[in-house]
Amino acid sequence: MIHYISNNRLTLEKIKEIIDNRARLELSPESEAAIVRCREYLDHKMEDIGRPIYGITTGFGSLYNVSIPAEDLSQLQHNLVMSHACGTGPTVRPDIVRLMLFLKIQNLSYGHSGVQLRTVQRLMDMFNEDILPVIYEQGSLGASGDLAPLAHLSLPLIGLGEVLYKGQVRPSAEVWKEFGWEPITLQSKEGLALLNGTQFMSAHAVWSILKSIRLSKWADTIGAMSLDAYDGRIEPFLPLTHRIRPHTGQIATAERFMSLLRGSELISRPKEHVQDPYSFRCIPQVHGAVKDNIAYVKSVIENEINSTTDNPNIFPDEDMVISAGNFHGEPIAIPMDALAIAMSELASISERRTFQLIDGLRGLPKYLVANPGLNSGFMIPQYTAAGIVSQNKGLCWPASCDSIPSSQGQEDHVSMGSNSATKLVRIVDNVETVLAIELFNAAQALEFRRPAKSSPAIEKVFKAYRKEVPFLDTDTYMHPYIVKSVDFLRK
Numbered sequence: 001m002i003h004y005i006s007n008n009r010l011t012l013e014k015i016k017e018i019i020d021n022r023a024r025l026e027l028s029p030e031s032e033a034a035i036v037r038c039r040e041y042l043d044h045k046m047e048d049i050g051r052p053i054y055g056i057t058t059g060f061g062s063l064y065n066v067s068i069p070a071e072d073l074s075q076l077q078h079n080l081v082m083s084h085a086c087g088t089g090p091t092v093r094p095d096i097v098r099l100m101l102f103l104k105i106q107n108l109s110y111g112h113s114g115v116q117l118r119t120v121q122r123l124m125d126m127f128n129e130d131i132l133p134v135i136y137e138q139g140s141l142g143a144s145g146d147l148a149p150l151a152h153l154s155l156p157l158i159g160l161g162e163v164l165y166k167g168q169v170r171p172s173a174e175v176w177k178e179f180g181w182e183p184i185t186l187q188s189k190e191g192l193a194l195l196n197g198t199q200f201m202s203a204h205a206v207w208s209i210l211k212s213i214r215l216s217k218w219a220d221t222i223g224a225m226s227l228d229a230y231d232g233r234i235e236p237f238l239p240l241t242h243r244i245r246p247h248t249g250q251i252a253t254a255e256r257f258m259s260l261l262r263g264s265e266l267i268s269r270p271k272e273h274v275q276d277p278y279s280f281r282c283i284p285q286v287h288g289a290v291k292d293n294i295a296y297v298k299s300v301i302e303n304e305i306n307s308t309t310d311n312p313n314i315f316p317d318e319d320m321v322i323s324a325g326n327f328h329g330e331p332i333a334i335p336m337d338a339l340a341i342a343m344s345e346l347a348s349i350s351e352r353r354t355f356q357l358i359d360g361l362r363g364l365p366k367y368l369v370a371n372p373g374l375n376s377g378f379m380i381p382q383y384t385a386a387g388i389v390s391q392n393k394g395l396c397w398p399a400s401c402d403s404i405p406s407s408q409g410q411e412d413h414v415s416m417g418s419n420s421a422t423k424l425v426r427i428v429d430n431v432e433t434v435l436a437i438e439l440f441n442a443a444q445a446l447e448f449r450r451p452a453k454s455s456p457a458i459e460k461v462f463k464a465y466r467k468e469v470p471f472l473d474t475d476t477y478m479h480p481y482i483v484k485s486v487d488f489l490r491k
Contacts (some may be wrong), residue, residue, distance in 0.1 A: 003123075004028040005109045005186070010304050012298060016210055019098060025105065025124045034111025035120055039187075041316035042114040046188060053312060053321050056114075056189045073119045077191030078158060084151035085161065087136030092149070092200075094164060096425075097132045099203035100153055103305055104194070111265055112308040112315065113193040122157055129179070134162040134169055135200075141406060142329030142417030145309060146200030149418070154194040159183030189312075196310035196327040204421035205301045205336055208428045212294050212343055215431055218489055219287055219346050220253060221461055225258040226353045227267070227280050228454040229445035231362045234258075234267050235433055249291030254284040264455035273362070279352035284309030286349050293342035297335040304332050307396045330400065337398035340424045344392040347427075347434035351385040354438045357445045358382055368444045375475045378441050381482065385437045390428045395423045395430075436485035440469065447471050464488075 001021045006028035017023070027035075042056075052058050052067050070074050071327040092100075105123050108115050126132070133156050139148030155161025156172035159182075163172045176183065226232075242250055261267045275281060312323040358378050360366035371376025399419035405412040443465050446454060453459055468484045 002026055005031050005105060007031065007034075007110060009302075011302060012206060012210060015102070015206060015305075018102065019095075020271035022130075024128045025194070027109065027120065027124070031109040031111075034115065035115065035117050036240050038111040038114050038314050038316055039116055040187060042314055042321075043187075045321065048087065051324070052483035056192075056312065057323070073188040074185055074360060077188065080191035080195065081151050081154050081158060081186070082160065084147050085155055087139040087148045087152050089136050089138035092137055094132050096203045096207050097135055097153075097164075098127070098130075099206050100135070100149075100199045101132070101209065103125045103199040103206070104150070104153065104197065106305065107197055107199060107307070107309060108193060110308050111334075112313045113310050115193050116184070116187055116190065119157065119186070119190060119194075119384060122181070122184055122237060122308045124165045125179075125181070126156065126163075130165070131156070131172075131175060132164040133172070134164060137422050138418075140200055140334055140418035141404070141411075142198075142313065142415035142420070143325075143327055144411060145196040145329075145411070145417055147195050149200040149404035150195045150197055153199070154191070156356045157184045157194070158186065166209065188304040189314075192312075193310045198304060198309045198329050198417070200328065201332055201336070201417045201421045202301060202304050202330050203296070204303065204425055205332060205339075208339065208343075208424045209294060209298050210300060211432070212290075212339065212352055213298075213490070214430070215293060215343070215346065215435060216287070216291055217352065218435055219290075220283075221238060221260060221458070222350070222435055222442060223283050223287065223353065224257055225446060225454065225458050225461065226357060226438060226442040227257075227276075227283070228261065228264055228458060229266075229281060229442050229449060230276070230353075230356060230364075231266065231271065231273075231449075232280045233271055233273075233278045234261060236276070237261075241434070242284060244395075247285075247288055247292060249295070250288030253288040257283065260310070260457050261455050262457070264453055264458065265452045266449055269452070277352070277356055279349050279356060283349070284444070286345060290342045290346050293338060297339045300332060300335045302325050329417030329420075333400035333420045334398070335413040336417065336420040336424050337396075337400050340398075340420070340427045341396050343424075343427055343431050344389070344396050347392055347431040348389050350431075350438045351382070351389045352435050354382050354385055354441045357441045359448075364445055364448055367439060368448070369475070370473055377472075377475065378444060381437045381478060383441060384482070385434045388434050392427050392430050395427050399423065432489055433482070433486055436489050437482060439465065440481060440485045444471065452472040 001023040003018050003023040133153045135152040140146040159173045237254045242254045309326045358367050366372040366377045367377030369375040399416045402416045469481050
């Protein structure tokens with residue numbers, strides 16, 4: 001599969017297709033022309049510019065008023081990339097680095113950044129050969145863009161830094177020799193174009209949203225299995241209630257549960273109890289709110305990945321070079337914090353359903369084991385889920401509320417969106433584990449309802465899950481089954 005970089009609007013679904021199919025990237029003729037034209041305009045402009053332009057003929061940050069001689073402009077950009085590569089902490093997972101590369105290529109292709117064509121082509125070479133720069137999670141303030149992470153992304157272009165290639169971390173210079181590639185000599189503005197931008201934040205957001213969409217669907221399926229195993233009621237999902245409070249996600253969730261549970265012997269049998277706990281009865285309202293938030297954040301991030309986010313911006317047609325603030329991460333930092341809160345609620349309500357299943361109610365044995373006392377059964381998986389949910393609550397503190405001035409006060413308000421991004425990934429991973437634990441419990445509980453069956457849709461999931469995780473009639477080593485449950489959701 002070949003994907004042509006162009007100015008056609010990117011969707012997250014298209015990005016997923018490109019990544020999942022390991023598509024090779026090529027520049028469309030219009031993108032190549034836009035890159036070349038912008039670079040030629042800038043080169044021509046430099047000949048008689050007659051005034052300082054930030055980051056092109058000057059230093060950076062608070063050094064904006066220091067003019068740089070023409071003969072040193074290339075060294076200025078080289079120094080910028082080297083000096084800004086100050087990342088620390090864990091390395092960014094390869095899937096997200098791959099997204100960073102792709103989004104940086106897209107960002108530079110619009111013809112407002114002034115990079116050389118060969119610079120973009122080398123980034124595409126790295127993507128196509130799956131040569132992934134080693135990037136660290138810590139170091140960005142979310143303005144002026146993701147400086148430190150994008151510096152690490154860019155180091156291999158000039159023959160520095162390390163890359164992950166064929167499962168090994170190696171100096172980029174070694175890998176370059178194997179491919180016969182020469183380091184790129186950066187021209188005026190190029191280092192700034194590479195480092196200014198929101199691709200670290202955006203890549204984490206894209207990864208998190210795609211996973212959140214998948215987990216939201218799983219939450220409905222697992223919740224439906226839990227509802228049936230708990231001998232829950234269908235009335236809270238009937239459409240009449242949701243017509244008089246018509247939130248889009250709420251309606252969609254109720255409709256999905258009606259579909260998932262259609263044909264269930266359990267859901268249709270008479271009930272002794274009048275109503276269910278909130279963790280079951282309010283699923284449409286809670287899961288629905290999460291769906292609505294995912295949709296909103298997805299729309300924001302799709303705007304971001306179809307934008308130019310470096311600085312200054314170059315407009316050849318208007319004969320203008322404008323120094324502004326498109327690198328500032330606030331437009332996506334706040335939504336990422338909101339998504340973190342929404343997804344944490346998906347885990348929170350899931351853990352409560354797990355708690356209800358093991359509480360010895362409605363004909364289910366305590367801790368979902370035949371001989372409680374001698375056996376602890378499913379007592380401790382709920383502890384694990386509760387601990388994870390509590391950790392999520394701490395991680396939900398909005399990073400975008402914070403700002404620490406930098407660069408001698410010139411950069412006096414930053415988004416801290418990089419922290420929003422990295423903790424969002426942690427929360428989404430945590431949600432996956434909590435949902436897997438609920439599935440572990442729901443499948444166990446469903447066995448105690450036999451010979452009655454759930455719906456064909458739920459029984460199909462149950463049958464597939466039982467190929468990976470068995471019914472447990474006595475205490476056993478539980479950790480491997482939780483791991484298998486997580487793997488099952490990922491498949």
